[in-house]
Amino acid sequence: MCGHSSGAIGxxxxxxxxEVYDKVCAMKGEAACALITGEERIEPPNARYFLCTAEAMPRDGGGHAFVALDEAQIAADRERGHIFTDRLLNARGREETMLLGSATLEPMVRALVPDASVEERPRFSVLTHTGSAKLSRLPPRSAIVAFxxxxxxxxxxxxxxxxxxxxxxxxxxxxxxxNRQxxxxxxxxxxxIVATDAIGMGLNLDVRHVAFASLSKFDGVRQRRLRPAEMAQIAGRAGRHQTDGSFGTMAGGGRRGGAPIEFTEDEVFAIEQHRFAPLTKLYWRNPEPRFDSLERLIADLEMRPRxxxxxxxxxxxxxxxxxxxxxxxxxxxGIDNPGLVRRFWETCQLPDFRQHGPEAHARFVARxxxxLRGGHIGADxxxxxxxxxxxxSGDIDTLQGRLAGIRSWAYICQRPDWVLARDEMAARARAAEAKLSDALHQKLTERFVNRRTAVLMRGMGKDAGLLRVKLEDDDRVTVEGQPIGHLEGFRFVVDDTASNEDRKLMLAAAEKHMPALLAAKAQKLVADELGDQxxxxxxxxxxxxxVADLERGKSVLSPRIAMSKDLGALDPVHRSRLEEGLxxxxxxxxxxxxxxxxxxxxxxxxEAGSEVRALLLTLVDRNGTVRREEAGLAHVPKEKRPFLRKLGVFIGSLDVFVPxxxxxxxxxxxxxxxIDRRPVRESMEAVIEGGKQLPAGYRRAGKQAIRVDMAEKLFRAAHEQRVKAQAAGDKGALGFPVTAALGTSMGLSPDNFRSLMKDAGFRQGQPVELAQGAYGPPRPTPWTWRAPRRDSMKPRGKRPPRSGGKARGQGKPRREDGSRDKRSTQRPAANQPATGKALAGLADLLKN
Incomplete structure (x- = not known):
């Protein structure tokens, strides 16, 4: 429409x-846009774009360049169908006319408007039937539809x-x-969201699932089952654009004729595939009756279509x-002329906003x-x-009744010749409607929304820890501003206004946050009684x-509080509360x-086993850091290493520690x-100056000391260089390069860096000089590595060496990777005769 010079949409x-009026105003400006409905009229003098309800839309199109009719399939509706049929047949734009509606309307359009072209817009997302589900099983972001x-x-x-x-x-x-709901x-x-079938038209919601509480409704004449197209209109609220949706029924929602609420296979197929029986008839009523008399008017309105x-x-x-x-x-x-007949018919067309039916509505129209028959209604x-x-004031039903009455008067005030001071009275009616709407929204929210339960239900999910739980000054406990209980001393008491269902949620929420609540309570109590400590x-x-001594409890890390004798004069109850707070x-x-x-x-x-238990107890005794040779790692099976890693234990080259x-x-x-009497560094720098007694968590590096995790970082970098050199095939005498830059950046001097690396088995070789006549930077100084020592455990299955002699293989040359050279295990030739004499003597001894 906005692409044309003027337009109207019904x-x-x-x-x-x-909703569309607001969008067009944002594009074209309020001076160019008009909103015309039965209860509201905003019509600037130079308006070019008209957004109307179908009833208020000009039946001939109003001479606009563009005209459109939305949801044109409503022409098959019993109550309002004849309005849409008339606009479908008669409302035309000078340049373009669009009829928007369901594909079921296509045969009727082709028959009634032969020159129309049909364009389809298929649904982008998939709609899936999920069967029946109890109310407690409905997924979040669901709409439940009742009738x-x-x-x-x-x-x-x-x-x-x-x-x-x-x-x-x-x-x-x-x-x-x-809108507020x-x-x-x-x-x-x-x-x-719980809705009637009003949700099926005009509401774009973030709904993922639609559950039908019923599949039948009263259509003004009889109770009947919904047609598949009507079901699809409602179920189609699930999913948006390319977001898939689902639909089903609500178990226990009720029965009709003894049968459970279930979709038939044909209905499910029709809704999922979006295939429905085409419309075969549209409702029509004479749009141009004659006003000669009431009898002629009634006869024309009851005329049959051709x-x-x-x-x-x-x-x-x-x-x-x-x-x-x-x-x-x-x-x-006295209604005896066409003017009065027309005016009386316009009065009878007042909508029945109160939904009282023809009899009661006729009495209101008569009054x-x-x-009106004498002229205008007075403003007073x-x-x-x-x-x-x-x-x-009043309950929900009372407010709804008043709103319906206000809508009737808003309609009356919009008529051009019914009310004196029309604009002023229309503004009053709109203000009253807004006020009643706010009150009704508040009543609906108070009755059907328990914000406290809603907050707790959201908090029971994966983000429960993100809830804003707060202890107020009066010991009330609130979640997202909603009270759930209070603390009596250090005991949580659920809000006495809560229902049985809410009590479970509140206790669960409190259980998740009780440590923080009690800590806040204790901090407040201790600060009030004893100040900062x-x-x-x-x-x-x-x-x-x-204030109190910390005595050994069940373990060193679970000390027991022994109150100072100076506080013995406290009242026992108060002393007990204070001790509990401490x-x-x-x-x-x-x-x-x-x-x-x-x-x-x-x-x-x-599950730990005796070997791991010994290591863990050693770690506890040494406060989280123990030298590897004292850890007894040789006794720990390799399959237990993951168990240690889960506890945060790191096994390094020289130390076992907890980072x-x-x-x-x-x-x-x-x-x-x-517990730990060693000196402690307040900032725990990576490298410090050494001393007689090192602070906790450090090991010596020459005349300096380095934190054990930083030392392991240097060792790991050196081992990566060694492995990289081996992978490149460089296994010769030159060794592998080790850069001291990382140690220097930590603060280690070169000499102390070499001393530390030596403890881990790394040895720096001699610098490699360039060949005579060669130019360029010098080659990196090669390093070698040899395991410094094994974990403390005697080798199984091997005898200890003889006293005064060497163990087998001791003193034999080794390769750079630490393995022995097999060629060196052969005995010297000079020792062979002595060996033979010893064997012969042993044979003689066995014979004797």
């Missing part, structure tokens, strides 16, 4: 017309209790309320009201006509009626004052030692607890 819903207000409320109430709530969408809601779902505040593709429309509410009032005769007295009268309806010299200290506070402070505590606990695991404990926090804490 929509099936006021909500759709408003009565009672069933909508029932399902929404169940979702509030078990899933935190749902948005509610019904045709009786005002567009503002419907949709936003509740779209924003993710709730994961479910085209075989058209069928006389069933009696709509406006015709039923006209005939009812004409039969009574009281309201129609309205009594005011209209303002008083609107004022009566803008009251926001620290762990020092194996005790809890507040400045120079000792214990929680201490548990939080000991968190940096969790890796060491995990090793201590693993030592008691039967997580080589940080200032754990080292300072071990020192403060009195």
């Amino acid at each position: 929509f099936p819903l006021r909500l759709l017309a408003r 009565s207000v009672e069933q909508v409320y029932q399902v929404a109430e169940l979702l509030r209790r078990f899933r935190g709530g749902a948005a509610v969408v019904m045709g009786a809601l005002s567009p503002q309320t419907r 949709v936003e509740l779902f779209q924003s993710g505040e709730v994961d479910y 085209e075989e593709q058209l069928k006389a429309a069933p009696q709509a509410i406006d015709l039923a009201v006209l005939k009812r009032l004409h039969e009574l005769g009281e309201a129609t007295k 309205l006509w009594s005011d 009268f209209v303002a008083a009626r609107i004022g009566e309806l803008r009251n926001t 620290v762990i020092a010299k194996g005790a809890l200290m507040r400045g120079d004052q000792k 214990q929680v506070w201490l548990a939080e402070k000991l968190a940096p030692l969790a890796p060491l505590k995990a090793i201590e606990d693993a030592a008691g695991d039967p 997580a404990l080589l940080k200032p926090g754990p080292r300072l804490l071990l020192k403060a607890l009195g």
Whole structure:
């Protein structure tokens, strides 16, 4: 439309017309756009683009260059079909006309508009039937469709209790309320939306699954099963663009005629493949009746169509009201000229927003006509009626009734010649509708959305740790701002207003976050009672004052608090609370030692085995670092190495250690607890100056000291160079290069670097001089490697060497990779005779 100089589009819903109006305004400006519906009219003087409901759309197209009719298949609807049929037949644009609708309409269009061209737009995503599912099994981002207000409320109430709530969408809601409820779902505040078949048209939602609570509805005449095309219109809300969707039924949703709610195979095939029976008839009603008299008007409206593709429309509410009032005769007295007949017919066409039926609606129209037949309705009268309806008190049904009444007066105020001060009264009606819509949205949210349960349900997933759990100053515990309980001392108590279902969720949420909650409570209690305190010299200290001693508990890493005698005068209850708070506070402070505590606990695991248990206990005793020759690794089977790695234990060339404990926090804490009496570096630099007693976590490197994990980094880099040289085939006497740049960057001097590498078995050779006459940079100094020592374990199956002699193979030359030269194992020729005499003597001894 925006590609033409002017245009008009007719929509099936006021909500759709408003949505597209906002988009066109953003493109063309508000001065060029008009919105015309039964209850709202925005029509600038120079408007060129008109967004209308089908009923408010000019039946001849209004002389626009472009005209379109959306959801044209509604021409087969019993109530409104004749409106869409008339626009399909008569609304035309000067340059282009588009009829948008289901493929089922194609045969009718080809028959009624022979020169029309048909273009298809297939669905991009796949729609899949998933069968029946209980309410508790419905996936998030689901829409549940029901066909009565009672069933909508029932399902929404169940979702509030078990899933935190749902948005509610019904045709009786005002567009503002419907938009607010949709936003509740779209924003993710709730994961479910319960709706009538109003969801099937005009609502673009982020729905992944559609569940039918029923497959039949009352169509104004009888209770009938939905047609496959109607099912598809609703199920098609699942999935968007290229996102696939699914549909099914809700188990336990109800039965019709004793049969469970299930789709037939034919229905599933039709919906999944999008193949439906074509329409064979469209409803038609004479769009140009004569107004000579009421009798002539009624006769023309009941006229039969001439085209075989058209069928006389069933009696709509406006015709039923006209005939009812004409039969009574009281309201129609004096209607004896075409002007009055036309005006009376326009009054009968007032929509039945209250859904009261022809009888009650006819009485409302009769009262309205009594005011209109003499001219205009007074502004004071209209303002008083609107004022009566803008009251926001009452329950959901009451507010819906008032909204319906306001919509009726909004329609009345939009008529050009019905109300004095029309613009002012229309603005009042819109303001009252907005106010009532906000109140209704609030009531629906209060009844069908339990924000606390919704928050907890989302938190029970993989992101539960990301919930904002907070301990308020009054000891209330909140999750995402929603209260779930409070702390009595250090015991969590669930909110007494919670239902049984909510109590389980709250306890689960509290269990996930209790350590943090108790820590916050203890921190607050300790700070209030004792002020800031620290762990020092194996005790809890507040400045120079000792608050409690840390005595050995079940293990070194689980100390027991012994309160200072100075606090003995405290009330026993208060003292107990304070001691409990200190214990929680201490548990939080000991968190940096969790890796060491995990090793201590693993030592008691039967899966570890005796060999690994010995190593783990040694690590605990040495506070996370032990020299390899003292670790007893030779006794640890290789298949147990993964078990150690899971505990964070690193087996290096010279040391076995836990990298997580080589940080200032754990080292300072071990020192403060009195477990490790060695000096501690507050910053744990990579390289420091050596001394008589090295700090925890360091090993000597000549006159300097290096952190054990940094030393292993140097050894690993050197081994990578050795392996690389071997892979390149360079196994000659020149060895392999080792760069000292990494050690230098850490702060190691060259001499101390060589001393450290020597401990790991690396030896630096002599520099290789360039050949005479050669130019260029010198070749890197070659290094060799020989395993420094084996893990502490006597070799099995071999005898120890004789005293005063050498073990077999000892002193024999080795290759650079450490293996012995087999050629050197042969004895010298001079020793052969002595060996022969010894064997002969042994033979004589055996004979004797």
